[in-house]
Amino acid sequence: MDKKERWELIWVAFVIILFAIVIAGTLPLDFQVGGVPSVLSALNGVSSSDVVNVHITSYQYLFKVQESGPVNSNMMGSPFYYNVIVGHPGEYLNISMTSADVTSNFYFPDYSDRVVTDQIVPGLVAYDVLPVPNITGVYTFLGGEYNGPWFSYQTGLLIDIPSSGYIPVSDLSQYISQTQTSQTSTLVGDPYNPPIVVQDNTMTPSFYLQGSKEAMFNDSVPGPTLVVENGANVTISMYIPAIASELDYLYNYTPTGTGYFVNNVMVGIYAVWWNGTITPVAMEPISYNTTMTFHFTANAPAYLYGIVTPVYYNYNPLDLSSKIGPLIGVQxxxxxGYWGSVLVVS
Incomplete structure (x- = not known):
């Protein structure tokens, strides 16, 4: 063996040893992704009564959320929320995340405090600890990983309500101020942060929500955040057009590739209570090209409106996935898309 070969073998051995050191040092974390369990140290010294355990299962275009502790997820009898987290100021969200199908991401841009971003990879577990903002309101979280054409609809709301009573007007002013600051500076052009429509100076507020060919209310997913006074008699009108378009998730396809409008969904108003229970207030089957009007008295701290459960979408026009192959029809x-929230102030 000449001198050159000897040095080559020494270099190869050095690389192998280096890889072994890296693998040995990172092996305990190989199956936990962004953040790793060490982030849970942020809960040291926090009372268990202030910790909401949150498990997020990410699906393609959807977050399914289960909570326990000060908030117990209960959505019309189901133990899961869809694209919603409920919390109270001063609490901590102890979050674990898994994927049911594709690689996704949990992105929470609270620019007044912190920005959280965690990858959610199939077969792995991600962890994070998120303080619930001290200013009550609704805060957007979203899937920051492109996983198909509907990825921008994988957008949810952290509904931050008092543990009792209603949102103080002072909190509302701060919430609006920081949201407007973000929208005019940090988040310019960001389609995820819903606009705020306030009608808290009347006891008979009335809102009109216009649907579009992109299947969203007033050009926003979630739709506008509506604000009303406690005890107000609220009217919300929603119009969902029937537009045969691949941009509309309510225009679906049969297994043989025939397009049709989804009809087996409910549109309505749903109360979000202090303990996290979500109950129906008024709902009816979807009616296209017709204004659906709902009336209710605002006595819960928050509400959801629209279609608050997911719709399964399969893009397969003319059964092309069978005629051409698996590269067609996989979307x-x-x-x-057609949903949003209402905040109640006092």
Whole structure:
């Protein structure tokens, strides 16, 4: 063996040893992704009564959320929320995340405090600890990983309400101020942060929500955040057009590739209570090209409106996936677009 070969073998051995050191040092974390369990140290010294355990299962285009602790997820009898997290100021969200199908991401841009971003990879577990903002309101979280054409609809709301009573007017002013600051500076052009429509100076507020060919209310997913006074008699009107378009997740396809409008969904108003229970207030089957009007008295701290459960979408026109092959017709998943929230102030 000449001198050159000897040095080559020494270099190869050095690389192998280096890889072994890296693998040995990172092996305990190989199956946990962004953040790793060490982030849970942020809960040291925090009372268990202030910790909401949150497990997020990410689907293609959807977050399914289960909570326990100060908030117990209960949505019309189901133990899961869809694209919603409920919390109270001063609490901590102890979050674990898994994927049911594709690689996704949990992105929470609270620019007044912190920006959280965690990858959610199939077969792995991600962890994070997120303080619930001290200013009550609704805060957007979203899937920051492109996983198909509907990825921008994988957008949810952290509904931050008092543990009792209603949102103080002072909190509302701060919430609006920081949201407007973000929208005019940090988040310019960001389609995820819903606009705020306030009618808290009347006891008979009335809102009109216009649907579009992109299947969203007033050009926003989630739709506008509506604000009303406690005890107000609220009217919300929603119009959902029937537009045969691949941009509309409510225009679906049969297994043989025939297009049709989804009809087996409910549109309505749903109360979000202090303990996290979500109950129906008024709902009816979807009616296209017709104004659906709902009336209710605002006595819960928050509400959801619209279609608050996911719709399974499968893009397969003319059964092309069978005629051409698996590269056609693979755009499928659970989608939510026509929904939003109402905040109640006092």
């Amino acid at each position: 499928k998943g659970y989608v939510m």
